[in-house]
Amino acid sequence: MNEERLRADLVLEYPFTRTTGPVIGAFMTGLREGIIIGIRRADGTVVVPPLEYDPTSADPLTELVTVGQAGVVESWTWVDPPREQSPWQQPHGLALIHLDGADTPLLHGVLVNSADAMSTGMRVVAKFRAEREGHISDIEGFVPEESVQ
Amino acid sequence: MSKNNCAVVGVGQTKYQTTRGDVSMAGLVREAAYRALEDAEMSWSDIDAVVIGKAPDFFEGVMMPEIYLAEALGCAGKPILRVHTAGSVGGSTALVATSLIQAGIHERVLTLGFEKQSESNATWALSLPQPFSVSINAGAGGYFSPIIRQYMIESAAPELIGCMVAFKDRQHALRNPYAHLHQHDLTFDQVVEAPMLWEPIRYSETCPSSDGACAMVLGSESVGDASSKPVAWVQGTSMRSEANTFPGRNEVNPRASRECADDVFSQAGITDRRREIDVVEMYVPFSWYEPMWLESLGFAEIGEGWKMVEEGATHIDGGDLPVNCSGGVLSTNPIGASGMIRFAEAALQVRQMAGEHQVDGVQRSLGHAYGGGAQYFAMWILGDTKP
Numbered sequence: 001m002n003e004e005r006l007r008a009d010l011v012l013e014y015p016f017t018r019t020t021g022p023v024i025g026a027f028m029t030g031l032r033e034g035i036i037i038g039i040r041r042a043d044g045t046v047v048v049p050p051l052e053y054d055p056t057s058a059d060p061l062t063e064l065v066t067v068g069q070a071g072v073v074e075s076w077t078w079v080d081p082p083r084e085q086s087p088w089q090q091p092h093g094l095a096l097i098h099l100d101g102a103d104t105p106l107l108h109g110v111l112v113n114s115a116d117a118m119s120t121g122m123r124v125v126a127k128f129r130a131e132r133e134g135h136i137s138d139i140e141g142f143v144p145e146e147s148v149q
Numbered sequence: 150m151s152k153n154n155c156a157v158v159g160v161g162q163t164k165y166q167t168t169r170g171d172v173s174m175a176g177l178v179r180e181a182a183y184r185a186l187e188d189a190e191m192s193w194s195d196i197d198a199v200v201i202g203k204a205p206d207f208f209e210g211v212m213m214p215e216i217y218l219a220e221a222l223g224c225a226g227k228p229i230l231r232v233h234t235a236g237s238v239g240g241s242t243a244l245v246a247t248s249l250i251q252a253g254i255h256e257r258v259l260t261l262g263f264e265k266q267s268e269s270n271a272t273w274a275l276s277l278p279q280p281f282s283v284s285i286n287a288g289a290g291g292y293f294s295p296i297i298r299q300y301m302i303e304s305a306a307p308e309l310i311g312c313m314v315a316f317k318d319r320q321h322a323l324r325n326p327y328a329h330l331h332q333h334d335l336t337f338d339q340v341v342e343a344p345m346l347w348e349p350i351r352y353s354e355t356c357p358s359s360d361g362a363c364a365m366v367l368g369s370e371s372v373g374d375a376s377s378k379p380v381a382w383v384q385g386t387s388m389r390s391e392a393n394t395f396p397g398r399n400e401v402n403p404r405a406s407r408e409c410a411d412d413v414f415s416q417a418g419i420t421d422r423r424r425e426i427d428v429v430e431m432y433v434p435f436s437w438y439e440p441m442w443l444e445s446l447g448f449a450e451i452g453e454g455w456k457m458v459e460e461g462a463t464h465i466d467g468g469d470l471p472v473n474c475s476g477g478v479l480s481t482n483p484i485g486a487s488g489m490i491r492f493a494e495a496a497l498q499v500r501q502m503a504g505e506h507q508v509d510g511v512q513r514s515l516g517h518a519y520g521g522g523a524q525y526f527a528m529w530i531l532g533d534t535k536p
Contacts, residue, residue, distance in 0.1 A: 006280075006281060008280035008281060010278070010279075010280050012207070012277055014270055014273045014274070015270070016209060016210040016268055016269060017267065017268050017269075018268055019168075019169065019170055019171075019172065019173055019174075019265070019267070019268060020173055021171070021172050021173030021175070021176045022171075022176075023173075024173055025173075051220060052173065052175050052176060052179075052220075052221060053175065053179065053220045053221045053223075054220070055220050055225055056225055056226075057193075058193045058220065058221075058222075058223030058224075058225070060179075
């Protein structure tokens with residue numbers, strides 16, 4: 001086998017913009033204001049983050065709902081070491097968090113020092129950044145609820 | 150080989166414009182799809198499958214957007230199929246949807262093409278360097294201008310033919326409420342005096358950059374028969390491709406284009422193309438492609454296409470073969486939808502539902518799309534009777 005291989009760097013880079021529309025836009029604006037917004041389906045359940053169209057009936061969804069900033073870890077994994085492009089540079093939890101008032105879990109980081117501090121069923125609360133721009137990273141991560149009481 | 154009949158029973162379009170800042174990508178496709186369903190007098194639950202097309206994913210930077218868009222298109226639990234053939238994709242997408250009906254797999258298929266060019270930069274996206282291959286870094290205009298120059302030399306066409314096409318299509322667009330460009334006060338002199346962008350292509354001879362979506366509902370023979378509105382029956386479909394560079398390639402009149410045309414006209418049983426087709430929607434992103442495609446499609450002899458333009462044969466007023474009565478790609482270009490718009494406008498003409506840009510008494514129309522370096526071709530012929 002020929003061990004010599006052709007190699008070339010290829011960097012593709014140009015900017016994109018995104019039009020978020022009335023529903024995703026409301027979620028982003030909510031984050032900037034320090035609140036978490038979901039949307040109510042016809043059966044009364046609340047989806048977070050909100051969807052523009054119902055995943056089963058295809059009906060447009062319009063009833064925005066503010067949900068709680070704390071909730072229960074439904075499932076989790078421990079990330080160590082984080083990859084270079086991870087939003088978190090320290091080892092951290094990555095969890096599906098069932099927020100109070102929501103019926104679907106939200107995926108986000110849990111900022112604790114070791115996997116020993118993680119457990120299914122633990123209550124966590126969102127830690128918002130002081131300066132927010134309308135982006136999912138406006139939530140720095142979730143921390144154990146007891147640590148802020 | 151027998152095929153089941155297929156009919157266009159619904160058409161829906163968004164208003165095309167530079168930026169649809171009020172809707173997400175999902176909201177944009179939803180609008181066109183919903184209007185197509187309304188036209189077809191159907192609801193989401195009537196649809197068996199969705200076939201969707203758009204230009205390459207890096208145009209907007211959303212990878213495999215069909216997955217995220219499935220909910221907006223009422224497609225949960227149903228098949229959704231994505232088609233990729235560069236600029237011709239809107240046409241190819243409609244043809245893949247047609248084949249699902251013709252094969253008897255589905256009764257009602259929603260097909261849709263879209264682009265949200267405001268979220269991207271198509272010129273950069275079309276100029277990406279590729280390792281180990283030549284990059285001309287030219288964008289579409291730079292790529293096509295030498296080919297157009299070649300046509301001008303070979304055909305000895307007068308220099309202002311391209312301007313005549315551009316002026317005609319912008320006039321046509323004034324009759325189409327969905328068209329992006331509505332240049333009410335445009336004069337021919339302004340078209341001629343516009344800055345030269347990629348010599349010999351003037352700025353006025355190029356297409357705009359648009360946001361928009363176009364959708365159709367296709368149905369089986371029984372669905373077409375049951376429609377309360379006129380439907381357009383598919384009488385022929387064809388797709389062809391070739392590489393964009395190879396020794397001896399005819400870039401002005403690609404073999405894939407000629408063979409695609411021969412195939413689609415033969416399926417429709419058409420021998421005198423100019424007489425038997427009543428109206429054409431062809432893919433003309435740069436003005437000179439109208440005479441070039443008139444020749445390649447066999448509506449004119451080689452080297453004579455420009456004469457049809459000069460004589461006004463392709464004008465909606467008085468022309469015997471009106472071309473791009475909607476205003477064409479020169480007036481509206483959401484890239485991934487542009488081919489679908491050609492196909493849908495061909496259907497509206499046969500259904501006598503094109504409004505102010507309707508040509509009287511249309512019985513048969515041709516929808517045409519091309520893409521890449523004029524290397525991917527998709528065409529269909531529609532009629533007011535079953536094939």
